[in-house]
Amino acid sequence: MSRGRAPTAAKAEFDKYDYYRRAVQAPDVDVRFIRDAYKELRRREPGSLREDFCGTFSICCEWVKLGQRYEAYGVDLDAEPIFYGLTHYMPGLDGSQRERVRVQRDNVLNPDLPRTDVVCAMNFSHYIFKDRGVMKSYFHNCLSTLKPGGILLVDCFGGSQCQEANEDVIAHKGFKYYWEQESFDPVSANATFHIHFKRDGEKRREKVFSYDWRMWTIPELREMMAEAGFRKTHVYWEGTTRAGTGNGVFNRSETGEECQAWVAYIVGEK
Ligand SMILES: C[S@@+](CC[C@H](N)C(=O)[O-])C[C@H]1O[C@@H](n2cnc3c(N)ncnc32)[C@H](O)[C@@H]1O
Incomplete structure (x- = not known):
């Protein structure tokens, strides 16, 4: 064996x-x-x-x-x-x-x-x-x-960053946290956001939380x-x-x- x-x-x-x-x-x-x-x-x-x-x-x-x-x-x-x-x-x-x-x-x-x-x-x-x-x-x-x-x-x-699509990542012990702004519409000021997580050694978990807001x-x-x-x-x-x-x-x-x-x-x- x-x-x-x-x-x-x-x-x-x-x-x-x-x-x-x-x-x-x-x-x-x-x-x-x-x-x-x-x-x-x-x-x-x-x-x-x-x-x-x-x-x-x-x-x-x-x-x-x-x-x-x-x-x-x-x-x-x-x-x-x-x-x-x-x-x-x-x-x-x-x-x-x-x-x-x-x-x-x-x-x-x-x-x-x-x-x-x-x-x-x-x-x-x-x-x-x-x-x-x-x-x-x-x-x-x-x-x-x-x-x-x-x-x-x-x-x-x-802030100016909230007027465009972008993504921030913050590394924590054992995982990463992603804050994604998917969209911003200047006419309505509506914007969509997602939170993703990635545990070390695993693939990213997409859209664990999502938000549809007016800025x-x-x-x-x-x-x-x-x-x-x-x-x-x-x-x-x-x-x-x-x-x-x-x-x-x-x-x-x-x-x-x-x-x-x-x-x-x-x-x-x-
Ligand atoms: C962004 S989460 C925030 C949760 C918590 N306040 C925090 O700080 O983590 C928004 C919460 O609002 C709740 N919600 C949305 N519309 C609501 C309403 N009209 N009345 C009560 N709760 C509502 C959702 O179910 C969700 O749990």
């Missing part, structure tokens, strides 16, 4: 939400930023947060770790990521934290959503609303479901928030390192910098 090489351990099954979390999400950082923005504007601590378009509701699960008074509600239409969060993130919480997370399969346009101090929409999920009237009615629904003094926080992105600008989003009734809006723009890249620190600013690709946050005050 020949002495061949010992069989290598089979690789774990590909878990798209795990790779998405490792490549895209930083919910522990996000919740601190959200809490600090609320404290900066309101001079008190927030309590409740609603994570719209919550997917696997990772922000909810980090929010409740901030303290006993922190409670979170997740809302998403899709049962699959909700089930993933219930089976992968909820078990990591202690009993008290778990009791303070509630998730519902619902439309973010539903006027009966839970009332909270903060509503957030992350990873550009609201860009799915391509029609101005629909985006305004979403912002209006956020306003009317915020508690007095509440804030809406949404992220946004743009809204910051002034458009602020104007729609104001028209929906928000009292004030603020933009949090990222600082720059000496090398000219983003430093991960976002502060309120009324001016930005011309960049090929930027991410920012907009906060609306009720």
Whole structure:
């Protein structure tokens, strides 16, 4: 009998939400930023947060770790990521934290959503609303479901790179993450994007996540928030390192910098 090489351990099954979390999400950082923005504007601590378009509701699960008074509600239409969060993130919480997370399969346009101090929409999920009237009615629904003094926080992105097809790749330990912009239509400002992954030694997994969005600008989003009734809006723009890249620190600013690709946050005050 020949002495061949010992069989290598089979690789774990590909878990798209795990790779998405490792490549895209930083919910522990996000919740601190959200809490600090609320404290900066309101001079008190927030309590409740609603994570719209919550997917696997990772922000909810980090929010409740901030303290006993922190409670979170997740809302998403899709049962699959909700089930993933219930089976992968909820078990990591202690009993008290778990009791303070509630998730519902619902439309973010539903006027009966839970009332909270903060509503957030992350990873550009609201860009799915391509029609101005629909985006305004979403912002209006956020306003009317915020508690007095509440804030809406949404992220946004743009830059000259977002006006053309292109692809970025980021190498992580054991895998590569690809962010592809497939198209941009200057007439509608609609754009399509895909996330691909490639584990070391395997072929690339194409279009693991895909998005069909309208590329809204910051002034458009602020104007729609104001028209929906928000009292004030603020933009949090990222600082720059000496090398000219983003430093991960976002502060309120009324001016930005011309960049090929930027991410920012907009906060609306009720
Ligand atoms: C880009 S994913 C973002 C998930 C999560 N927020 C994150 O940061 O990773 C967008 C999510 O929005 C959900 N979605 C799309 N339209 C929705 C709607 N009208 N109401 C509720 N959820 C919606 C999708 O099911 C999907 O899970």
